[in-house]
Amino acid sequence: MYDFTPKQLELQKKVRAFVKEYIDPIAKESDATGVLPLSVFKAWSEAGLACLVAPKRVGGPELDAVTCTMIMEELGYADLGVATAFGANNLCSYPVLLAGTPDQQKKHFRPLLTGNYGSFALTEPNAGSDAGAISTTARRDGDEYVINGIKCFITQGGVAATYVLFALTDKSKGSKGMSAFIVERDRPGLSTGKVEDKMGIHASNTVELILENVRVPASHLLGKEGDGMKLAMMSLDAGRLVVAAQAVGVAQRAMDECVEYAKKRMDNGKSLTDQQAVSFKIADMATAVEAGRLLVYHGAMLKAAHRSYSKNSAIAKLFCTDMAMQVARDAMEIMGTYGYTKDALIEKIWRDARILSIYEGTNQIQRIVIANAVLR
Ligand SMILES: Cc1cc2nc3c(=O)[nH]c(=O)nc-3n(C[C@H](O)[C@H](O)[C@H](O)COP(=O)(O)OP(=O)(O)OC[C@H]3O[C@@H](n4cnc5c(N)ncnc54)[C@H](O)[C@@H]3O)c2cc1C
Numbered sequence: 146m147y148d149f150t151p152k153q154l155e156l157q158k159k160v161r162a163f164v165k166e167y168i169d170p171i172a173k174e175s176d177a178t179g180v181l182p183l184s185v186f187k188a189w190s191e192a193g194l195a196c197l198v199a200p201k202r203v204g205g206p207e208l209d210a211v212t213c214t215m216i217m218e219e220l221g222y223a224d225l226g227v228a229t230a231f232g233a234n235n236l237c238s239y240p241v242l243l244a245g246t247p248d249q250q251k252k253h254f255r256p257l258l259t260g261n262y263g264s265f266a267l268t269e270p271n272a273g274s275d276a277g278a279i280s281t282t283a284r285r286d287g288d289e290y291v292i293n294g295i296k297c298f299i300t301q302g303g304v305a306a307t308y309v310l311f312a313l314t315d316k317s318k319g320s321k322g323m324s325a326f327i328v329e330r331d332r333p334g335l336s337t338g339k340v341e342d343k344m345g346i347h348a349s350n351t352v353e354l355i356l357e358n359v360r361v362p363a364s365h366l367l368g369k370e371g372d373g374m375k376l377a378m379m380s381l382d383a384g385r386l387v388v389a390a391q392a393v394g395v396a397q398r399a400m401d402e403c404v405e406y407a408k409k410r411m412d413n414g415k416s417l418t419d420q421q422a423v424s425f426k427i428a429d430m431a432t433a434v435e436a437g438r439l440l441v442y443h444g445a446m447l448k449a450a451h452r453s454y455s456k457n458s459a460i461a462k463l464f465c466t467d468m469a470m471q472v473a474r475d476a477m478e479i480m481g482t483y484g485y486t487k488d489a490l491i492e493k494i495w496r497d498a499r500i501l502s503i504y505e506g507t508n509q510i511q512r513i514v515i516a517n518a519v520l521r
Contacts, residue, residue, distance in 0.1 A: 147442035153212050160216055163192055164223040172224045175348040176493050181230055183260075183304075189231060190260040196234040198242060198383075203254040210383075210448035214390040214441055221394025225497040226348030228391045230262070233301040233349075235387060236505075237263040237309045239380035240325045244368035253307065253327055261306035265384075266296040266328075266354055267377050273298075274510050276311075276377060277320030281356065283312035290314070290326065290366065292359040295338070298504075302352040303337045306330050310356075311377055314370040323373030327365045334359040345496030382455045384505045386448065389441045389461035392469040392501045393434060399469070399494050400430045403476035406483070423479055430472045437465040456518035463511040466501035473498040 149157065167185045175181050189195055197213045199205020208216070213235070220228035234257045241253040257263050272278040281294025292312050302308070308328045315322030328335065338353035367376060404427060407417040417423050440461040447454035473495040477484040484491045502508040 147211065147438075147446070149211075149215065153215055156212065157215055157219060159192065160194075160219045163189065163194075164219065168220075168223045168227050172227070172348070173493075175224070175226060177347075179347045179350075181227060181348040181350075185227070186231070186262065187260040190258065195231075195260065196238055196254060196257040196263075198235050198238050199254045199258055200242070200250065202247075203250055204258055205254055210386065210445040211442065214386060214445040217387045217390040218394040218397075218438075218441070221391030222398045223394070224348060225391055225395055225494075225500070226346035228394070229346050229349040229500075230301055232384075232387050232391070233265065233305070234263050236300075236380060236384045237265040237305075237307075239383050240265075240309045240367050240376040241327070243376055243379055244325070244372060245327075248364070249327060249367065253309075256306040262301040262304050263307045263309070264299050264302045264305040265380065266299045266302065266308045266310040268298045269295060270297050274507055277323070277374060279311060279313060279323065281310075281312040282316060283314050283324060283326060285314070285363065286360075288363050289360045290363060292326070292328065292334075292356045292361065294356050296354040296356070297339075298341065298351055299354050300504075301350050302354050303340060303350045308354070309367070310354075311373045314366075314373075318371065320374040321371055323377070324370045325367040325373045325376045326361055327367065328356075328359065328361055332359045332361060344499060345493070346500050381505055382458050383448065385458040385462040385511070386441065386444050386454070388501060388505050389437070389444070389458070389465040392462075392465035392498070393437045393441055395494060395498050395501070396430070396434045396437065396465070396469040396472040399473040399476040399491060399498070400427070400434060402489070402491050402494070403427070403430075403479045403484075406480050406489075410481075417479065426475050426479060430475060433468045433472060437461070437468045440464055456515055459506075459511040459514040459518075462505070463502075463508050463515065466508060469498045469501055 197208045201207045269279050283290040283292045310328045313322045314324040334357040336355045338355050341351040410417045444454050444457035444461045477491045
């Protein structure tokens with residue numbers, strides 16, 4: 146169903162080699178310190194992968210959805226924190242791909258393709274699942290917009306060079322008055338606030354953004370005033386497939402770690418895998434991972450074929466993220482006390498996996514999307 150082409154297999158090899166050279170050596174340290182060295186991202190950028198969806202005409206790799214999914218699965222397998230950090234450039238690029246003029250695309254993608262991060266800034270203290278409840282405003286003033294408000298939980302927000310930021314251009318219209326803007330980090334009045342101290346995915350940076358009379362040229366508006374909510378939701382459709390792919394990678398890694406351990410661990414003179422209770426659990430994990438993988442690549446194939454995929458992306462995210470948490474839990478169980486220590490990678494995987502069903506729309510929100518599609 147998802148036979149990779151020789152080109153995709155070549156790229157998979159390249160990503161695996163990158164992981165071995167750059168991510169494996171820093172993963173434990175980044176988890177402990179919360180710092181992902183910029184040199185790792187620069188190397189990713191030099192490998193031509195800094196913004197997978199950037200169009201060829203602006204110098205990007207313009208990879209199709211199946212190839213992006215494959216790469217995100219590999220990164221999820223390597224380290225979900227790094228995958229989340231690298232993935233930020235894709236998420237903030239979808240609104241620009243959907244509505245950006247050629248000039249806006251050049252402006253947005255240039256920094257992202259040259260070793261800089263970008264962020265997608267939608268969430269606010271009083272607007273998480275209900276994104277339409279944002280209160281950040283963008284008031285037109287001559288040839289500029291003046292932006293005021295607070296964004297929170299913004300991935301790579303503290304290290305990004307540019308943001309795609311959502312604000313109300315007409316408060317009276319609620320979510321229909323939401324618009325999307327390109328906002329550079331160095332605009333006067335823009336600062337970062339609280340840095341979140343998270344349970345996992347420590348390699349990714351999660352911060353608050355404070356906007357006090359931040360002026361951007363009117364030419365930074367993406368699409369028309371009022372297009373923001375539509376652009377945000379369409380971008381999240383794409384982002385959810387990415388999260389689902391990362392979840393499959395996380396689950397596969399959890400399973401591989403536990404299989405390796407269980408084969409070696411002796412119990413009453415037998416390997417743990419000789420216990421049917423253990424081998425059946427591993428069989429269930431393998432089944433769940435494979436089912437998740439099929440859902441993700443099916444969604445990616447629909448996207449790549451420019452077919453409707455919003456429901457499939459929500460289904461993939463719902464299934465794969467819960468599945469990853471379950472597989473991580475079962476893998477830790479099989480690894481016993483060792484699995485509960487920081488010596489075991491599964492401890493980190495379990496902490497990292499917990500975020501998957503929360504960000505880019507909680508799994509309750511995925512159920513709303515799926516039910517609306519099924520019942521309409
Ligand atoms: C590590 C991390 C990185 C993030 N990165 C970004 C980013 O880069 N950019 C960005 O804009 N945001 C980002 N977010 C924000 C993230 O997308 C939101 O946290 C998420 O959408 C949930 O919002 P909330 O936390 O406010 O939960 P709430 O909306 O407060 O929801 C709380 C609970 O209520 C449930 N709930 C809420 N509404 C409903 C409903 N209508 N029906 C049923 N159940 C409901 C939810 O499922 C959840 O279980 C990030 C968050 C985290 C933790």
